[in-house]
Amino acid sequence: MIVEARPTAQRERAALGEQYNTLQQQHATAELGMWIFLATEIMLFGGLFTGYTVYRTAYPAAFAEGSRHLDLVFGTINTAVLIVSSLTMALAVRAAQLGQQRALVRLLLVTAVLGALFVGIKGVEWSKHYADGMVPQLAWQYSGPLSQQVQLFFMAYFVMTGLHAVHLTVGVISVLVMVLLARRGAFPAERHTSIEVLGLYWHFVDMIWIFLLPLLYLFGLG
Amino acid sequence: MTDHVVAVRLYVLVTVGLLVLTGVTVAVAHVNLGWLNAPLALLIAAGKAVLIALFFMHLRWGDAQVRLVALAGVLWVSILIIGTMDDILTRGWLPIPGK
Numbered sequence: 001m002i003v004e005a006r007p008t009a010q011r012e013r014a015a016l017g018e019q020y021n022t023l024q025q026q027h028a029t030a031e032l033g034m035w036i037f038l039a040t041e042i043m044l045f046g047g048l049f050t051g052y053t054v055y056r057t058a059y060p061a062a063f064a065e066g067s068r069h070l071d072l073v074f075g076t077i078n079t080a081v082l083i084v085s086s087l088t089m090a091l092a093v094r095a096a097q098l099g100q101q102r103a104l105v106r107l108l109l110v111t112a113v114l115g116a117l118f119v120g121i122k123g124v125e126w127s128k129h130y131a132d133g134m135v136p137q138l139a140w141q142y143s144g145p146l147s148q149q150v151q152l153f154f155m156a157y158f159v160m161t162g163l164h165a166v167h168l169t170v171g172v173i174s175v176l177v178m179v180l181l182a183r184r185g186a187f188p189a190e191r192h193t194s195i196e197v198l199g200l201y202w203h204f205v206d207m208i209w210i211f212l213l214p215l216l217y218l219f220g221l222g
Numbered sequence: 223m224t225d226h227v228v229a230v231r232l233y234v235l236v237t238v239g240l241l242v243l244t245g246v247t248v249a250v251a252h253v254n255l256g257w258l259n260a261p262l263a264l265l266i267a268a269g270k271a272v273l274i275a276l277f278f279m280h281l282r283w284g285d286a287q288v289r290l291v292a293l294a295g296v297l298w299v300s301i302l303i304i305g306t307m308d309d310i311l312t313r314g315w316l317p318i319p320g321k
Binding site for chain 1: 225227228230233234236237240241244247248251252253254255259260263264266267270271274275277278279280284285287288291292294295296298299302303306307310311
């Protein structure tokens with residue numbers, strides 16, 4: 001851990017990019033940029049949500065049948081894992097704001113572990129679908145009367161959870177990079193913006209999953 | 223730095239709220255409420271998303287520009303879904319040949 005001996009004002013000047021007037025302005029700019037990126041991400045997932053809605057409207061019975069072939073235990077546990085990882089990420093951002101660098105490293109590590117746990121559980125679930133013959137194209141053994149349309153549901157399921165898992169994997173790798181940097185003391189209080197911006201991404205990925213849970217697992221159970 | 227440091231207590235409360243809402247939505251999904259099931263599940267999901275955006279993502283303390291961008295994202299995706307569905311759902315209404 002590098003202990004900065006220089007006075008605060010000098011450290012803040014060193015953290016300030018030359019195109020900015022103040023650290024607050026620099027921080028607000030980074031935050032705005034991340035939000036704009038997240039707005040484009042909403043549109044990316046929005047296309048999938050729209051396609052899902054169209055086909056669910058066209059084949060409600062087959063989509064309900066598809067939902068019943070998912071294991072809600074995996075879905076529920078993974079939701080809880082992701083929510084708790086959002087808590088540890090929020091606490092990591094808080095530690096960064098306060099310049100608590102040891103706590104920051106620990107909280108980021110816990111967040112990365114929880115994120116990896118989610119992807120791991122998802123992987124187990126996917127392999128179960130494979131064993132059950134519920135993977136369109138690769139291993140499709142379901143032979144109910146609505147087989148074609150149920151296949152469409154599973155197509156939507158794999159694309160949506162797949163894209164989400166890719167996002168989460170990118171998140172885990174980014175958090176681990178931040179852990180390495182944080183261990184070298186790269187994030188004293190005046191440089192906490194990077195952690196905050198990464199936190200925004202993490203919470204966004206959590207949010208997407210919160211919509212995937214009802215769309216994929218819950219509809220059609222009642 | 224002037225940006226908002228949130229109390230740990232509040233983060234924990236929000237987390238408990240999110241976990242409780244998850245339990246509620248999973249439990250309610252097993253009850254047959256007819257057409258109400260889907261909107262209710264989506265409403266709970268939206269409530270959870272708002273909690274995350276307001277507190278974890280600090281939108282409650284955010285600048286006007288940041289709130290505007292977040293709202294714009296939601297608005298545009300609504301246009302995408304509503305615009306598409308308004309076509310899909312009303313196609314059968316008029317007896318236009320060859321449609």
